[in-house]
Amino acid sequence: MEPQSCVNIHKEWDIVGARQLGREMAKRLGFGTVDQARIATAVSELARNIYLYAEKGQICFEFIDNIEHRGLCMTAVDTGPGISDISQAMQDGYTTSGGLGAGLPGVRRLMDEFDIHSEIGNGTRIKAIKWVR
Amino acid sequence: MEEVISKNATNYKELLRNYMESQDEQALYGVEKVSKAFIKNNILPEEIVNLHIQAMAEVCNDLTEDYKNSMNFLLEAMIFYGLAMQEIPLLREEKHILQSEISVAASMQKTLLGTNKPEINGMDIGVISVPAHQMNGDYHHFVKGKDGSLGIAIADVIGKGIPAALCMSMIKYSMDSYPEESMSPKSILKNLNRVVERNVDPSMFITMCYAHYQPQESKLSFSSAGHEPGYYYNAETDTFKEFETRGLVLGVSPDTEYKEYEMTINKDDMVILLTDGVTECRDGDRFIESQEVLDIIKKYSDLPAQEMVENVYKHFERLQDFQLRDDFTLMVLRKNS
Ligand SMILES: Nc1ncnc2c1ncn2[C@@H]1O[C@H](COP(=O)(O)OP(=O)(O)OP(=O)(O)O)[C@@H](O)[C@H]1O
Ligand SMILES: [Mg+2]
Numbered sequence: 001m002e003p004q005s006c007v008n009i010h011k012e013w014d015i016v017g018a019r020q021l022g023r024e025m026a027k028r029l030g031f032g033t034v035d036q037a038r039i040a041t042a043v044s045e046l047a048r049n050i051y052l053y054a055e056k057g058q059i060c061f062e063f064i065d066n067i068e069h070r071g072l073c074m075t076a077v078d079t080g081p082g083i084s085d086i087s088q089a090m091q092d093g094y095t096t097s098g099g100l101g102a103g104l105p106g107v108r109r110l111m112d113e114f115d116i117h118s119e120i121g122n123g124t125r126i127k128a129i130k131w132v133r
Numbered sequence: 134m135e136e137v138i139s140k141n142a143t144n145y146k147e148l149l150r151n152y153m154e155s156q157d158e159q160a161l162y163g164v165e166k167v168s169k170a171f172i173k174n175n176i177l178p179e180e181i182v183n184l185h186i187q188a189m190a191e192v193c194n195d196l197t198e199d200y201k202n203s204m205n206f207l208l209e210a211m212i213f214y215g216l217a218m219q220e221i222p223l224l225r226e227e228k229h230i231l232q233s234e235i236s237v238a239a240s241m242q243k244t245l246l247g248t249n250k251p252e253i254n255g256m257d258i259g260v261i262s263v264p265a266h267q268m269n270g271d272y273h274h275f276v277k278g279k280d281g282s283l284g285i286a287i288a289d290v291i292g293k294g295i296p297a298a299l300c301m302s303m304i305k306y307s308m309d310s311y312p313e314e315s316m317s318p319k320s321i322l323k324n325l326n327r328v329v330e331r332n333v334d335p336s337m338f339i340t341m342c343y344a345h346y347q348p349q350e351s352k353l354s355f356s357s358a359g360h361e362p363g364y365y366y367n368a369e370t371d372t373f374k375e376f377e378t379r380g381l382v383l384g385v386s387p388d389t390e391y392k393e394y395e396m397t398i399n400k401d402d403m404v405i406l407l408t409d410g411v412t413e414c415r416d417g418d419r420f421i422e423s424q425e426v427l428d429i430i431k432k433y434s435d436l437p438a439q440e441m442v443e444n445v446y447k448h449f450e451r452l453q454d455f456q457l458r459d460d461f462t463l464m465v466l467r468k469n470s
Contacts, residue, residue, distance in 0.1 A: 033208060034183045041212045092220050106216045133135075 006060040007047075009078075015047040018059045025061045026072055029132055039072060039130055042110040045103060046076040046126055054080020054124065064129065071112070071131040079123040086118055137174040138184065141167050146188040153192055175222075177215035182208040235295070239267040242298050246305050250439075251277040255348055255470040259438030261446050262462040270297030271408045271462040272304065281348055286321075287464060288341035289360065289408040291382075300333055304341075318343040318356035319393040322380065326358065326391075329384035339383040342406055351398050351468065356391040358383045361409045364427065366434075368401035373427045404466040405430060410459035414449045421452075430465070438465045 005025070007018040022043040026036045043059060050057035057078025064071045083089050092105045104126075108114040111128040118124040145167050152160035171181060186204045189196060246269075250258055262271055276284035288304060290297035307328045311321060321343050329339055342363060344355035355363075359382030365374045380391045398404065407426075414421050426445075433444040442463045450457070 032183070033186070033205065034179050037179060037209050037212050040209075041216075092223055102213060102216060105220075106213075109216060109219055110212075 004060050004062040006058050009047050009050040009057050009059060010055070012051055015044060015051060018043050018047045022059075022061060022072075022074065025063070026130075029063060029065075029070060029072055031072070031130070031132060035130060035133075038110040039074075042107045042128060042130075043074060045107050046074070046128070049104075049124075050076060050078045050080070054078035056080070057123075069131055071129050073127065073129045074111075076126045076128075077123070078125075082120040082122055082124055083116075083118040084120055086116055090116070137170065138176060138180060141170055142184055142188070145184055146191060149185075149188050150192045175218070177211075177218060179208050179211040179215050182211050235267050238295065238298070239264075239269075242268060242302070245302050246272060246274075248274045251275050251283060253277070253283050253346070253348060254281070255468060256283070256346070257438040257467045257469045259440070259442040259465045259467075260463070261442040262460070263446065263450075263457060264460045265410070265457040266294060268295050268298035269460050270294065270301065271410065271460040272301040273406075273462055273464060274305065274308065276308075283346045283348075284321075285344045285346070285406065285464070285466070286341060287360070287406045287408065287462060288339055289410075289460070289462075291338040291340070296334075296337065300337055300339065303328070303332060304339065317393060318345050318354055319391040322356050322358050322383070322391040323389065326381075326383045326389050327387060330387045333384055335384075338385065341383060342378070344404070344406070346398075346466070352395060353398055353404060354393055354395045356380060356393045358389075358391060361407055361412055363407065364403075364405040364430075365396065366403035366405065366430075368399065368403075373405075373431075375423075398468045400468055400470060402468050403434070406464040406466075408460065408462040410457065410461040411449070411463050413459060414453055414461075415458060416452050421449075438467050441465055 005021060007014060007021050009015065009018060019040045023036050023040045026039045031039065047059055050059070055078075057076065057080065060075045060077070062073045062075070064073050090104050090108070104116070107126075107128060111130045113127075113129040115127045116124070117126075145164065148160045148163040148167065151157055152164075168181075182204065186201075186208070189204075250260055260273060262269060262273055264270070270290045272286070272288045272290075274286040276286075278284065286308065288301070290300050304325060307325060308321070311324065322341065325341065333339070338359075340358055340360040342355060342357045342360040344353055346353050355376070355378070357376070357378035357380045359380055360378070362376045362378055365376060366372070367374065376394070378392075378394065381389045412421070412423050412426055414426075429445050429448050430441070433441045436444065442465050445463060446461060449461070
């Protein structure tokens with residue numbers, strides 16, 4: 001297991017930095033071009049949510065490398081307002097972009113594993129993993 | 134998925150090679166088939182772009198860096214199309230669930246609001262009620278009194294679909310709670326008006342006509358709450374006359390009083406009650422004239438009442454290209470002795 005690397009999200013520009021780091025780490029793990037692009041897109045969506053709704057937060061990447069799996073784990077953490085109705089936020093078509101597959105449901109599709117914890121007033125923590133096939 | 138890609142990848146590469154050499158139409162027909170197989174197996178656009186990148190790398194050995202970069206750029210641009218595509222089967226499934234829920238609701242509505250056409254001595258009754266969509270916002274009801282009299286209600290919720298249908302169930306259950314024979318049309322409407330005013334959203338209105346027929350005296354009394362006027366057919370003079378009914382729609386003001394009208398029905402006379410789905414039928418962009426409705430009724434007036442209404446419905450169904458825009462309810466009562 002390698003040390004994790006993080007990107008702080010504060011300005012819109014930071015989204016680009018997060019994408020770049022995510023893509024580089026994916027490349028190093030041996031993900032193909034398509035999966036690299038998918039991972040970068042998932043990073044984008046999570047980083048943009050932090051930028052838009054929580055103002056400040058962090059996205060961290062971590063290699064998972066053991067006998068059973070190899071993969072990339074990303075964690076998006078913020079101390080923003082939290083999401084009051086997670087089921088609703090995870091519903092297809094609920095996003096402000098209006099059912100074009102983007103947003104949180106899109107992240108879930110782009111990645112292999114997805115987990116979200118959110119507390120009103122305390123912030124949101126989203127963890128997503130993609131396995132190397 | 135991997136399997137479908139790899140099986141068709143070889144195929145794609147060969148077709149691409151042919152095409153690069155000869156710009157052959159046959160290769161294009163071939164790729165059409167490959168693309169069908171991809172769609173069928175939900176292969177996403179970014180995967181196809183990736184397949185293309187790989188195939189090109191094998192087919193041509195003098196690819197420029199510019200070309201390679203541009204293809205990676207295209208692949209990136211395809212990701213969201215892939216996401217949008219993945220949503221389609223889910224949306225389809227959701228639509229299917231909603232549809233079957235509505236059809237359960239519709240059949241429940243049929244049971245809840247069902248009414249039997251009663252046998253009344255000397256009176257031939259025909260009735261048809263067809264919803265524009267699955268749920269019917271029109272309502273009709275017959276109550277046969279122990280004294281042999283007949284109560285007839287016909288109503289229309291302004292609005293369509295599920296809210297209208299839910300609203301009608303309420304009307305029906307209020308009416309069921311009235312002591313049947315003892316009540317006159319005007320007091321039934323007065324009561325219902327209060328129920329609707331109190332319980333229904335102010336944006337929803339209900340129009341209703343209530344009629345009461347007493348066979349011994351051949352007397353029909355009726356009141357209307359803003360409902361589409363019905364018609365009286367006088368057999369002796371062979372003329373139709375519109376009912377001049379006045380009355381506020383249900384649910385507007387709590388203390389509305391309704392006027393009651395009375396008339397005597399003679400042999401072969403007809404009373405026609407309907408909803409605006411009949412009179413507001415459209416022929417293309419044109420609303421039909423009420424005279425057209427009467428002409429068609431007249432055309433079929435030699436038939437028994439039930440066949441009559443069914444034929445009138447078929448006529449207007451065809452006129453509107455078999456797509457009703459509004460719920461259609463038509464009722465004919467003919468005195469036959
Ligand atoms: N980190 C967060 N903190 C607080 N609320 C959030 C956060 N992330 C998402 N949300 C809430 O969840 C909703 C759904 O987010 P999602 O990313 O799926 O769609 P969106 O941002 O509205 O639209 P888009 O499709 O453009 O991403 C958002 O509208 C927002 O209210
Ligand atoms: Mg978002």
